[in-house]
Amino acid sequence: MSEAKRLRIAVLGGAGKEGGGLALRWANAGHHVIIGSRNAERAQEAANEINATLGREAASGADNKSAAQQAELVVLAVPFSAQRALAEEVSNDLQGKILIDVTVPLVPPKVSRVQLPENGSAVEAIQKLLGTDVRVVSAFQNISAHHLKDLDHAIDCDVLVCADDAEAGELVVGLAREIGLGAWYAGALCNSVVAEALTSVLIALNRRYKVPDSGIRITGLPKPE
């Protein structure tokens, strides 16, 4: 990977499972990762774990707001119930940057039923909240967290990347492919409805067919260059 493409990526909620898995993989790919958490100490512990796994200083930890401030690109990887409040908290620190939203709008306890927000996708509400100077990209909703943590595991699931800004979308497609995932630019941010709702469908399929983690692959597309 060329030095020029090395990014400072903040993963808010990076002490959690999904965020932690993405953070580990990006750190492994050569980016500097800043783990964000409500609790700066917990963030530092999660960063220490990544550094121990990789045997070098690839990650640091901070509270969510500081992490967002330090980064060029920010990832929002918290539970749906915490998504909006955290986006509001760091809104000023995101201006001019790309935000990757990983949020799945699951509504417990019926997580195998699609229960989208009334006005469509959850990520569109976040784009509206942050304003047009933040380029919001939706991705990674359908990837198993525990497979991300296992660096040797080949993940049999594609990432649908949705963004109104095509350039930002393509950048995230590249970031997903760098960490071993199939990824495709799937159109405007409103198309994120599919990825957000698909997680409940995959949970329903896991239960019906008694498997640990179903996924999707897109067919009929050319092999990535």
Next chain:
Amino acid sequence: MSEAKRLRIAVLGGAGKEGGGLALRWANAGHHVIIGSRNAERAQEAANEINATLGREAASGADNKSAAQQAELVVLAVPFSAQRALAEEVSNDLQGKILIDVTVPLVPPKVSRVQLPENGSAVEAIQKLLGTDVRVVSAFQNISAHHLKDLDHAIDCDVLVCADDAEAGELVVGLAREIGLGAWYAGALCNSVVAEALTSVLIALNRRYKVPDSGIRITGLPKPE
């Protein structure tokens, strides 16, 4: 295929592309298909084409209402703009039966953008309209019509089948597999949001990657028995 499983299947909108493709494949699989159309003559012509292709009397034609009356199982395969009015017209003829809704809620001209109805999936509104004595199943939204028409074409796309009645859902999974499609019971009718919205995502992918028809496969599931 055993005689016991031979069904009388009405395909409303069966003179159209998607409905016509499904009708041809079910007729080929040994079912009796009744093509329904607003215009009974047009329905009969479409049935004649199927019979000519197969070299036997496997299909007949009728106006939509008569077709629904004659069938044990009814398929709704009309454009989104015609879906509700037709469901109302044949409501009485559907009571006690299974209805497979194939409708994709595309809103021209921006068909590559997901634009779902305000209250979630289109099919849930139809279930509400018809009442609980009609077992509504959502399926086939993501399958290319022109590949269905080519009986030798192996279609590289899975069907997500959603239904509140699991027995009806499994029956439709079987009907899809009979005609050479991968198919999975993907949970409650509300989960149809994914299949309905996915068509716009596939259109966006087709445009972005310059391919004729992308599709999806579900990964991580056991091979069908």
